[in-house]
Amino acid sequence: MSALTLPRFAVVGHPNKGKSSIVAALAQNDSVEISSRSGTTLQAAAFKIRVDDASYTLIDTPGFQRPRRALAWLNQHASSADQRREAIALFVSSDDCAAQFPDEVALLKPISEGAAILYVVDGSRPYNPDYEAEMEILRWCGQPSMALINPIESDAHIDTWQQALSQFFKVVRVFNPMLADRLRRDEILEAFAVIAPEWRTQIDLVRANYTQQDQIRIVDAGKLLAETLELLCSYQLNQQTLSKSQAEKLKPVLEARYFVEMRAIESAAHRRLKELFDYRNLDSEIIDLPIEGDLFDTEKWVVWGLNRQQLALTAAIAGAGTGAAFDVATGGSSLLIGATTGALLAGGGTWFGADKIARSKVMGLPLGGFEARHGPSANRNFPYVVTGRFLGLLEALQNRTHARRDILTITDSTLQDKIDTLQSHQRKALTAAFHRLSSQKVVDDLPNTLRPLLEAMSQMTFK
Amino acid sequence: MQENKDSLALRAISVMIALIAFILGLLASVAALSGDEYGRVNLLLSLFLFALLPAFGLLATAVFLSLGRRSGIAALLVELRVTPKRFAALLARQGGAAQRQRILFSLSQGWLLSFVAGNLLGFALMLLAMDISFVWRSTLLEASDLLPVLDFVAMPWSFWSAAQPSLEMLSQTQDFRLQGSPNDANYVGQWWRFLLAAQLCYSLSPRTLLWLIAKNRLTRKTETLSTDQNRKVSAENPISEIDRLAKSVTEIPVDSILFDLAHTPDSLLSDIGERLQVATIHRTPVDLHSQLQRVDYANSPALVVLVRSWEPPLAELADSLREELTAEQQSNLFIAPIDWVSAPQKNERLVEPQVAHTQEWRRFCASAVDCTHLSLYGAKP
Numbered sequence A: 001m002s003a004l005t006l007p008r009f010a011v012v013g014h015p016n017k018g019k020s021s022i023v024a025a026l027a028q029n030d031s032v033e034i035s036s037r038s039g040t041t042l043q044a045a046a047f048k049i050r051v052d053d054a055s056y057t058l059i060d061t062p063g064f065q066r067p068r069r070a071l072a073w074l075n076q077h078a079s080s081a082d083q084r085r086e087a088i089a090l091f092v093s094s095d096d097c098a099a100q101f102p103d104e105v106a107l108l109k110p111i112s113e114g115a116a117i118l119y120v121v122d123g124s125r126p127y128n129p130d131y132e133a134e135m136e137i138l139r140w141c142g143q144p145s146m147a148l149i150n151p152i153e154s155d156a157h158i159d160t161w162q163q164a165l166s167q168f169f170k171v172v173r174v175f176n177p178m179l180a181d182r183l184r185r186d187e188i189l190e191a192f193a194v195i196a197p198e199w200r201t202q203i204d205l206v207r208a209n210y211t212q213q214d215q216i217r218i219v220d221a222g223k224l225l226a227e228t229l230e231l232l233c234s235y236q237l238n239q240q241t242l243s244k245s246q247a248e249k250l251k252p253v254l255e256a257r258y259f260v261e262m263r264a265i266e267s268a269a270h271r272r273l274k275e276l277f278d279y280r281n282l283d284s285e286i287i288d289l290p291i292e293g294d295l296f297d298t299e300k301w302v303v304w305g306l307n308r309q310q311l312a313l314t315a316a317i318a319g320a321g322t323g324a325a326f327d328v329a330t331g332g333s334s335l336l337i338g339a340t341t342g343a344l345l346a347g348g349g350t351w352f353g354a355d356k357i358a359r360s361k362v363m364g365l366p367l368g369g370f371e372a373r374h375g376p377s378a379n380r381n382f383p384y385v386v387t388g389r390f391l392g393l394l395e396a397l398q399n400r401t402h403a404r405r406d407i408l409t410i411t412d413s414t415l416q417d418k419i420d421t422l423q424s425h426q427r428k429a430l431t432a433a434f435h436r437l438s439s440q441k442v443v444d445d446l447p448n449t450l451r452p453l454l455e456a457m458s459q460m461t462f463k
Numbered sequence B: 001m002q003e004n005k006d007s008l009a010l011r012a013i014s015v016m017i018a019l020i021a022f023i024l025g026l027l028a029s030v031a032a033l034s035g036d037e038y039g040r041v042n043l044l045l046s047l048f049l050f051a052l053l054p055a056f057g058l059l060a061t062a063v064f065l066s067l068g069r070r071s072g073i074a075a076l077l078v079e080l081r082v083t084p085k086r087f088a089a090l091l092a093r094q095g096g097a098a099q100r101q102r103i104l105f106s107l108s109q110g111w112l113l114s115f116v117a118g119n120l121l122g123f124a125l126m127l128l129a130m131d132i133s134f135v136w137r138s139t140l141l142e143a144s145d146l147l148p149v150l151d152f153v154a155m156p157w158s159f160w161s162a163a164q165p166s167l168e169m170l171s172q173t174q175d176f177r178l179q180g181s182p183n184d185a186n187y188v189g190q191w192w193r194f195l196l197a198a199q200l201c202y203s204l205s206p207r208t209l210l211w212l213i214a215k216n217r218l219t220r221k222t223e224t225l226s227t228d229q230n231r232k233v234s235a236e237n238p239i240s241e242i243d244r245l246a247k248s249v250t251e252i253p254v255d256s257i258l259f260d261l262a263h264t265p266d267s268l269l270s271d272i273g274e275r276l277q278v279a280t281i282h283r284t285p286v287d288l289h290s291q292l293q294r295v296d297y298a299n300s301p302a303l304v305v306l307v308r309s310w311e312p313p314l315a316e317l318a319d320s321l322r323e324e325l326t327a328e329q330q331s332n333l334f335i336a337p338i339d340w341v342s343a344p345q346k347n348e349r350l351v352e353p354q355v356a357h358t359q360e361w362r363r364f365c366a367s368a369v370d371c372t373h374l375s376l377y378g379a380k381p
Ligand SMILES: Nc1nc2c(ncn2[C@@H]2O[C@H](COP(=O)(O)OP(=O)(O)OP(=O)(O)O)[C@@H](O)[C@H]2O)c(=O)[nH]1
Pocket: A014, A015, A016, A017, A018, A019, A020, A021, A022, A033, A034, A035, A036, A037, A038, A039, A040, A041, A042, A061, A062, A063, A150, A151, A152, A153, A176, A177, A178
């Protein structure tokens, strides 16, 4: 092991004591296989954790299955303490051992190749001497090591474990993979640097980058929320038909589609937020997005979807152009007269002819008709609802770890509390932005307007 | 669907605005070049329209780009009252702020390009249809004052000598009202090359380039956005195989032999021993293997092994049992996972093991060795 190699830690211990859970929580990777059955992990699996330009590796391993017999084998192959590491090297490379002790070979191999040891025990159950064989084997490896007490059901026996473990390990920490927040994770990383000082530079870089990553995530979540709000608040469905009655018949169809698509937009945003926090397999449930009010309308349209005024204006300007050319041709002295008449003639003609255009067809395609529309939601409350739900998910993600495999139930965040903590200019900007959103106006710099809210929220979470 | 329709509508509106810009450009050219009754056109005004204005426009674009504001004049238009409301709404639906800026920038460049094209067309039409004499008038400026400025302007096309200004050209086309006579026809017509070059250099080529870049960035980004949306997370569900669970009993034959692998507290162990009416109890937490070899169980009806329910069964235990017991003995083997609580000043008492733990041990009984699960909790004493 040297400072040049990247930090590597093998997470080892008894079966079913949460080794994989600890890897998942520290690596923030929800694809690590975890189950209530023992013997879930059968092979050592390395998870490289990249945080920006820094990285370290955690190796998930199968649990010890034959610790006493493996220790007996090792004792036969090393008569004195100086031969122990060699005995371990022999153990992991021997075909015989691979057949006899597949689990031990799989878990010791990364350690004999230079990984440091993270030994995991269950702090809710009493210590007993059955564990000594495996701790002895780990001591033989001569690698930097620390113990993690995982209080699976309770913390009833942490004290006795601490005493027992300190005989074998220099550093002993309590770590609950189900509750680990960023501070707990950071403490463990700090302990890594204590047991393996050669890796301190890299580990400190990882820690610094994690802090930065937290900030970046908040900024990115703000951008995502802004994007989602803009999309949802302006979402509109339209369908063009030939007659008004056809347009009106579309009402239930458009309404149903509108609800489905709005929800799809929201859940896509929620999925992206989960991915932002490295949850790729997390299922969640939430009550349906409430969409209120009658959002249906029909309007006449003609060519290109322009209405009568717009069409007339276009024609007028085109007419003015023609008129101007006429002016030039007649000597240029009457510049404005020609142009103005041209504009008036063309614009007026189009204004009055709009209905005719609407009824005519070009190559069988109608040039005009009616348009059935559903949305956008003009409810003043709507942006608040979307934001509350989004922040509810954000909060839940920040309070969760990647070791959990249960379905996440998203509840609305209590938005008002968070808005109240903002400074008054931030609050005003937010209210104004939400008002503009619900009247379908473009909001400049929405992500930055939302950011104080998100920051206030994550500060509350981490307090 | 919605997205397609939106972008079509957006295109329709922007084409309309581009048309307007084109016509405005045409009109501007025509107006600037229409001249007085002798066909005399103010050179300085033309210069302003065809060279200075575009150059300033480019400068403004560059400044805004460097300030990180990428929306261009389209953003101004959105806020104007005359702009169709639909346009703003459509725009608001186009992805996030960044995407919107890209759209606005591309629209702005498109419109400016249309204006420039209109300009150029007007210029060409006027040259074709009329005999234009470019002249200039000034109270303060002399031909020699103007030349360095024009030379500077003409620097980019220094290779095109016919389009370069000269002192001679300038002084010959200076118009004095008092003089009244038309200027030298040779020179007055020559200015058009200079003006054309100015338009090509300061308007048409840079705007075309900007427009192409903007369009390119927009299509690239739109593609990545849509592939982004198509990406699906594939949740991997662990395949749950159907478990074979061993039979579970609450009674065993009397006079069995009990092995305690659970470090059971003394009082609890003797309680259990009494209840099961075992013949002997072996406390063998450390090495079952050698213990099994030493014990004479040939005459006993059954073997009971007490284990801690919460500790998962290890392969080591299965190895020992398989190695030391015959198949018949295995069928008379009972494994009893137990769990207990210890209250202060009181004896420990058994509690029900967790379901997951019991399942774990019953699976073990069925697969590792062919034995029976013994449930001690809840059995009648
Ligand atoms: N409540 C609670 N459950 C935990 C905790 N840690 C682990 N578990 C659960 O314990 C079970 C085993 O966890 P794993 O992480 O798969 O354990 P492992 O050590 O990797 O197990 P093997 O791979 O089988 O050796 C899972 O059901 C976890 O959800 C904890 O701190 N609290």
